[in-house]
Amino acid sequence: MTLSGERFSSRVGSSLIYENETNEGVADKYLYRTAITRLDVPQSDAVKLHDLIDAWHAGCAIATDYAWGRTTSRRAIQSATYDTIREETGLKSEHAILVCHRVAEALSSLEERRTQGQRVSKPSFRSPTVAYDGRTMTLFEDWQVSLTTLESRAHCDLVLPADSDGFQYRYLADDAWSLTESTLTYRDERFYLHLGFRRLRPEPETPEHETVLGVDLGIEQLAVTSTGRFFSGREFTHEQREAIERQRELQLTGTRSAYRTIGQVRARSQRYGRDYLHRVANGIIEEAMTHDCSAIAFEDLTGIRSRLPNATVVHRWAFRTLLTFVQYRAKTRGLVVETIDPHYTSQRCSRTDCGHTDSDNRLSRDEFRCQSCGYELNADYNAAKNIAIKYVRRGHTSSRRTGVSQCALASGTLSLDGYTDRSVTD
Known part of the structure; x- marks a missing residue:
């Protein structure tokens, strides 16, 4: 299997091999899929990953503060903020670059919406997620991953289905699919890895009718x-109304604990809505x-x-x-x-x-x-x-x-x- 994506480097040995990709505008050539997999994370490594998430948020804030209203260019954002991100957050070089890319993508999306007449506001990055690519993540053939942190790497096992027909194996075991940029996320007191895959898009067939x-x-x-x-x-509307009413009640309470709970309720409601x-x-x-x-x-x-x-x-x-x-x-x-x-x-x-x-x-x-x-x-x-x-x-x-x-x-x-x-x- 291969892993490909922007600024990805080659790795050899017992790990899987990663491809280089430097050309932009190739997305249309590929189909993309995501396989969500829970991670078995040792406690010592869990602390490292939580610290990394905090540093990622700080890095995104630095890049956003500079770029908002000024530029959506990856190169410009990276050139202006890379050193500051490294110094103030402790992020490794590759993650500092990924921060700049992620912020540029978010701002480009907002700019597109703004040009369509929609109202936009300065983005904030508070979701407990971190992007990984071929330089920051290594996936081994025994389904263990090595993840870059602020310190030494974290080593975690993928929690895969016992059944070989499980969803993740469709991509992990199929050489047609290459691993690309992935995302680490923390929810419900567990870490998950959203493994990104891609393969060449098949030529469309033109049926007679x-x-x-x-x-x-x-x-x-x-x-x-x-x-x-x-x-x-009906179910969707009911659940969303319940969540909005719950947030209103918590806002009236006004305590610090209530505001933390508001964030949890909002996140849970968004997860439900997207799943539905x-x-x-x-x-x-x-x-x-x-x-x-x-x-x-x-x-x-x-x-x-x-x-x-x-x-x-x-x-x-x-x-x-x-x-x-x-x-x-x-x-x-x-x-x-x-x-x-x-x-x-x-x-x-x-x-x-x-x-x-x-x-x-x-x-x-x-x-x-x-x-x-x-x-x-x-x-x-x-x-x-x-x-x-x-x-x-x-x-x-x-x-x-x-x-x-x-x-x-x-x-x-x-x-x-x-x-x-x-x-x-x-």
């Missing part, structure tokens, strides 16, 4: 597909693969606040995060994920021999009945079908030829070139 899966986003139903699969948002959205994203990908889709169409999230006035900040975060998760997974399966203009998708009749558009068609949050043809179905399902149909039509009529010629529905597929819509019985 490509199919699109439409996805509508909402509050009661977090996501609904054009194939009629519903992902409820990961499961929904997996379900959407599964639905696309089951129906032999080559593309997934979401509604454009621009202006989602006006279209869904009842959506909270948490819901809007959930929609953006879910889209990101689906895009990430879709790449590894050769699926295209795009967004389309959602205007009138909730008011338009999805029967292709009708298409009547009227605000009165949507009787309630859940009910849709066409005032022209009488077609009745769930309102979110109707919108999901319209999103898929709109994506197909866009490919037919614009210069952006998508190659998609049909929509995936609960009843089968729908072609816009003379197909009889069986979905009227859905």
Whole structure:
């Protein structure tokens, strides 16, 4: 197995071999995966890793204070802050460089959001995590890792499943996957290593008749597909509201202990939310693969606040995060994920021999009945079908030829070139 990433050096002997990578812009050539593995950490090494996390936070603060409002360049940040980070935090050379890179990535992401009109604020790095690469981590063939700290290296065993079919072995035991930049994190009084892997992206196949899966986003139903699969948002909304209410109660208490607990509640809520959205994203990908889709169409999230006035900040975060998760997974399966203009998708009749558009068609949050043809179905399902149909039509009529010629529905597929819509019985 190999480990590759920026500024990675070669290692030989009993350890696994690491590749060098210096070219930027190669990310599109690769597929990326992460395998989370618990570490068996001796107590003496645990102290070293906790000290390293504290020093990492201090280093990120130094780099951020310099770069905020000034630059997002890795080279500029490293040149200006490297010596100060080394002197004030005790971080080794490689970790000081990784700090500069991590801060540059965060600021670049914020700058992109700012240019899109979103409000941004100066980032703070408080999560108990540290980045590792080929110079700071060595993975041996007996599944032990050697990790750089502020002092001597920490030596820990990976806690892997007894079953050789365990998730981590898909990447550890497959030479097609190379180990890349990884992340150490501490949660629930245990250390975990988020092992990063990559492999060359396979050439996409172009099927003769490509199919699109439409996805509508909402509050009661977090996501609904054009194939009629519903992902409820009730549990997600309930958990997030409970967490927000708990934080408000703690803020009123005002004690130091309460503020520490607020951080724990917020972190737990974020972990739950991301886990829930990961499961929904997996379900959407599964639905696309089951129906032999080559593309997934979401509604454009621009202006989602006006279209869904009842959506909270948490819901809007959930929609953006879910889209990101689906895009990430879709790449590894050769699926295209795009967004389309959602205007009138909730008011338009999805029967292709009708298409009547009227605000009165949507009787309630859940009910849709066409005032022209009488077609009745769930309102979110109707919108999901319209999103898929709109994506197909866009490919037919614009210069952006998508190659998609049909929509995936609960009843089968729908072609816009003379197909009889069986979905009227859905």
